[in-house]
Amino acid sequence: MPRAASIFFILLPFRLVTPAAAADPDLIVVGAGIAGLSAALEGARAGLRVTVIEQNSVPGGHAVISSGGLSLIGTPLQERMKIADSPEIAYRDFLKWGEDANEPWVRYYVNNSRREIYDWMEALGVEFVFASMNGAGNSVARFHVPRDQGLGLVIPLYREILRQGGVTFRMNTRVTALRMANGRVAAVETEDLRTGAKADLSGGAVLLATGGFAARLDLVLSSWPRQMRKPERVVAGGGYFAFGGGMELARQAGGVSTNLDHQWNYATGLPDPFDPEGKRGHFAQAPGAIWVNAQGKRFVREQHEPKATIPVVAAQKPAFFWAIFDAEGRKGFRVIHAGFSDDRLRELFEAPGFIHRADSIAQLAARANLPADTLEATINRYNALVESGEDTDFGRFGPHLPRPLIGGFPVPAPRKIATPPFYAAPMYILIRKSMGGILVDLESRVLNREGKPVPGLFAAGEATGFGGLNGKNGLEGTFLGPAILMGRIAARTAAAEIKPPRATPAAPTRRIRTTPPAVSPKLGGACRECHDVTRLVAENRAGYWHFTQSHKLVVSRQWNCIGCHAEMAPFRPASHKIDREVQTAVCQHCHTNPPFPGRRTESRTGE
Structure with missing residues (x-):
C-alpha cells in the first residue's frame, strides 16, 4: 500500500455523505456495527434521512472480526444439505439451552429468520457456503457460515447503503448525551474524537446500536453471576468500543437495563x-x-x-x-x-x-x-x-x-x-458478548421503569443483549443474526412513527466503484516522502484506533501502500483523497481467514 497514501487515508476527516443526505436526519443511528448498518439501510429504504455516528473510522463493529456465522432456521441451504429444521425445533432448542430466554423474542426470531435475515442478506449478495452444528444445544445444523466470514456480511450490506443513498456517516465521533424536547428524544450531543469538537445534532428519532459492555471489565465483574465464583482477572475479547455507552445514553432518557449478569464468555x-x-x-x-x-x-x-x-x-x-x-x-x-x-x-x-x-x-x-x-x-x-x-x-x-x-x-x-x-x-x-442490556419491546422501543416506551428512542443488537433472546446461554450464531433482525425492526418502527413526508425511494440505480485501479507498485515509494507511518503509529493518537492497528501491520510487514490505496496514485493534489467505495475491496487484506487468494507478503510489497 503506498505508505503515505495509507496515512492520508486516516488523516482526512471522514464525513461520508451519500446522495440526498445533506439535510437534518429523520433517524440518528448511534453505532455502525451490523445492527446499526442494518437499521441504516432499512431506514433509508423506508424514505428516512439517516445519519450514522460511529466511534471508529470504519464500519462493521464486532461483526468484522467474527466468523460471521448466523443461526437460521428452515433455509434453502439447509434444504440443499438435507437438514430437516423447523421453527418449532429451534424454539425448543433456544429455550432449553438459554434457560430463561425471552420467549416472545425467541418465537419471533425462529419464525422470521429465514425471511428477514437469510433472504434479505442473500439479496444483498451474501453467500452462505455451509451450515453446521458448531457447538452444543442445537438439535440440527443451523449455523450458517458466509463466504469471507464476518466481512462477507458487512461489505455487501455497507455497499448497498452506499448504493441506496440517503445515509450520512460521521466517523471518529462519540455520542456523549441525548437531548429531550417535548418529552421526546430529539437530538444528540457529539464529540469528535480527533479534535475534541462538540456539536449537537437534531433528528426525528435516535436508535442506539452501540454494542455491549464486554470491554468494560469493571462492569463485567461487578455484574458477575452470583452463583459463580468471581475470577481475579478476566480479559476483554469482544468489540474494541464495547464499553456499554448505549446503556448510559438510554438511562439519561429514562430507559433501563436488565440482565447484566447474562454474559457469553469463553x-x-x-x-x-x-x-x-x-x-x-x-x-x-x-x-x-x-x-x-x-x-x-x-x-x-x-x-x-x-x-x-x-x-x-x-x-x-x-x-x-x-x-x-x-x-x-x-x-x-x-x-x-x-x-x-x-x-x-x-x-x-x-x-x-x-x-x-x-x-x-x-x-x-x-x-x-x-x-x-x-x-x-x-x-x-x-x-x-x-x-x-x-x-x-x-x-x-x-x-x-x-x-x-x-x-x-x-x-x-x-x-x-x-x-x-x-x-x-x-x-x-x-469476555466476548453481552446478553443483557437496554430493555426493549418487540418493536425495539426502549422501555422505562414502568415498561412504557421512551418516545423517540430505539435500540438494537448487543446494546440490548439481543432482546434477551439467548437467556443465560447463547447458541452459536444467535448474536449477529438477532442484531441484523433487531436493526431492521427498530428502523421500521421509527419510520412508522416519523412518517417522513416524502415518497419511499425507488430501488437504487447508482453504481459504486469497488475495483481498485491498476497502477504500478513503484508509485508507493513516493508516499513515504510525506507520511511517516512509523511515527504516526507510535503516537497512538486519540480517534485513530483503526489506523494504528492496521498500520502496525503495514510497518511490521513492510507492505506497499499501493496494495490498499491504489486510487490515490499517482499523486494529484486535487484528487488525493480516500475513495470509500474502492476501499471496500481491500478490507480483506486484514479481515479474512484463511487467506484469500493471492494474499501473500509479496503481493503487498509490489515485488
Missing part, C-alpha cells in the same frame, strides 16, 4: 502481550492441549462447552489455567479472529515471557512456575488415557463419545503430549 482467553493496559485478550483454541491449574493438575474436560467449563475455571484458585501442548499440538493452535494471520500468531509465540517453551516437561514446569513432579504425573496420566482410548477422568474422549466440534468440524483424534518442544500458554476467562 474459557480460553489468551492475554494479548502487546496490549499496554493488559486488558485485552484473544479467543484461542488449542485442540491438542490439556488444561492444568496452578497446581499442575487437570481439572475439567477440555473442549467442552463454555456453559460447562467457565464455572469450573472460575472456581480454580487463582482462576486461570495453562494450556499444555507439544510440537504437534502447536500445529493446531489458533486464534479465532478473522484475519489473524500466521505471522501474528508467530508474534504471540515469540513474545518474551509469555507462552513458555521448553525441551522437557521439567523445564516447562520451571518456566511456568508449576510443580514439576505433579505436571509430569498429569501428562503421563493423560498419555496413558490416550493410549487406552478412553478418558475415564473427565470424559474428553472414548469409544462411545462423539468427537468434539470446533467451527462445526470434528477435532483431530487425541494424541499423546510427547513430542518436544513443549508449550504452556496462559488462559483466562475471555
Whole structure:
C-alpha cells in the first residue's frame, strides 16, 4: 500500500455523505456495527434521512472480526444439505439451552429468520457456503457460515447503503448525551474524537446500536453471576468500543437495563502481550492441549462447552489455567479472529515471557512456575488415557463419545503430549458478548421503569443483549443474526412513527466503484516522502484506533501502500483523497481467514 497514501487515508476527516443526505436526519443511528448498518439501510429504504455516528473510522463493529456465522432456521441451504429444521425445533432448542430466554423474542426470531435475515442478506449478495452444528444445544445444523466470514456480511450490506443513498456517516465521533424536547428524544450531543469538537445534532428519532459492555471489565465483574465464583482477572475479547455507552445514553432518557449478569464468555482467553493496559485478550483454541491449574493438575474436560467449563475455571484458585501442548499440538493452535494471520500468531509465540517453551516437561514446569513432579504425573496420566482410548477422568474422549466440534468440524483424534518442544500458554476467562442490556419491546422501543416506551428512542443488537433472546446461554450464531433482525425492526418502527413526508425511494440505480485501479507498485515509494507511518503509529493518537492497528501491520510487514490505496496514485493534489467505495475491496487484506487468494507478503510489497 503506498505508505503515505495509507496515512492520508486516516488523516482526512471522514464525513461520508451519500446522495440526498445533506439535510437534518429523520433517524440518528448511534453505532455502525451490523445492527446499526442494518437499521441504516432499512431506514433509508423506508424514505428516512439517516445519519450514522460511529466511534471508529470504519464500519462493521464486532461483526468484522467474527466468523460471521448466523443461526437460521428452515433455509434453502439447509434444504440443499438435507437438514430437516423447523421453527418449532429451534424454539425448543433456544429455550432449553438459554434457560430463561425471552420467549416472545425467541418465537419471533425462529419464525422470521429465514425471511428477514437469510433472504434479505442473500439479496444483498451474501453467500452462505455451509451450515453446521458448531457447538452444543442445537438439535440440527443451523449455523450458517458466509463466504469471507464476518466481512462477507458487512461489505455487501455497507455497499448497498452506499448504493441506496440517503445515509450520512460521521466517523471518529462519540455520542456523549441525548437531548429531550417535548418529552421526546430529539437530538444528540457529539464529540469528535480527533479534535475534541462538540456539536449537537437534531433528528426525528435516535436508535442506539452501540454494542455491549464486554470491554468494560469493571462492569463485567461487578455484574458477575452470583452463583459463580468471581475470577481475579478476566480479559476483554469482544468489540474494541464495547464499553456499554448505549446503556448510559438510554438511562439519561429514562430507559433501563436488565440482565447484566447474562454474559457469553469463553474459557480460553489468551492475554494479548502487546496490549499496554493488559486488558485485552484473544479467543484461542488449542485442540491438542490439556488444561492444568496452578497446581499442575487437570481439572475439567477440555473442549467442552463454555456453559460447562467457565464455572469450573472460575472456581480454580487463582482462576486461570495453562494450556499444555507439544510440537504437534502447536500445529493446531489458533486464534479465532478473522484475519489473524500466521505471522501474528508467530508474534504471540515469540513474545518474551509469555507462552513458555521448553525441551522437557521439567523445564516447562520451571518456566511456568508449576510443580514439576505433579505436571509430569498429569501428562503421563493423560498419555496413558490416550493410549487406552478412553478418558475415564473427565470424559474428553472414548469409544462411545462423539468427537468434539470446533467451527462445526470434528477435532483431530487425541494424541499423546510427547513430542518436544513443549508449550504452556496462559488462559483466562475471555469476555466476548453481552446478553443483557437496554430493555426493549418487540418493536425495539426502549422501555422505562414502568415498561412504557421512551418516545423517540430505539435500540438494537448487543446494546440490548439481543432482546434477551439467548437467556443465560447463547447458541452459536444467535448474536449477529438477532442484531441484523433487531436493526431492521427498530428502523421500521421509527419510520412508522416519523412518517417522513416524502415518497419511499425507488430501488437504487447508482453504481459504486469497488475495483481498485491498476497502477504500478513503484508509485508507493513516493508516499513515504510525506507520511511517516512509523511515527504516526507510535503516537497512538486519540480517534485513530483503526489506523494504528492496521498500520502496525503495514510497518511490521513492510507492505506497499499501493496494495490498499491504489486510487490515490499517482499523486494529484486535487484528487488525493480516500475513495470509500474502492476501499471496500481491500478490507480483506486484514479481515479474512484463511487467506484469500493471492494474499501473500509479496503481493503487498509490489515485488
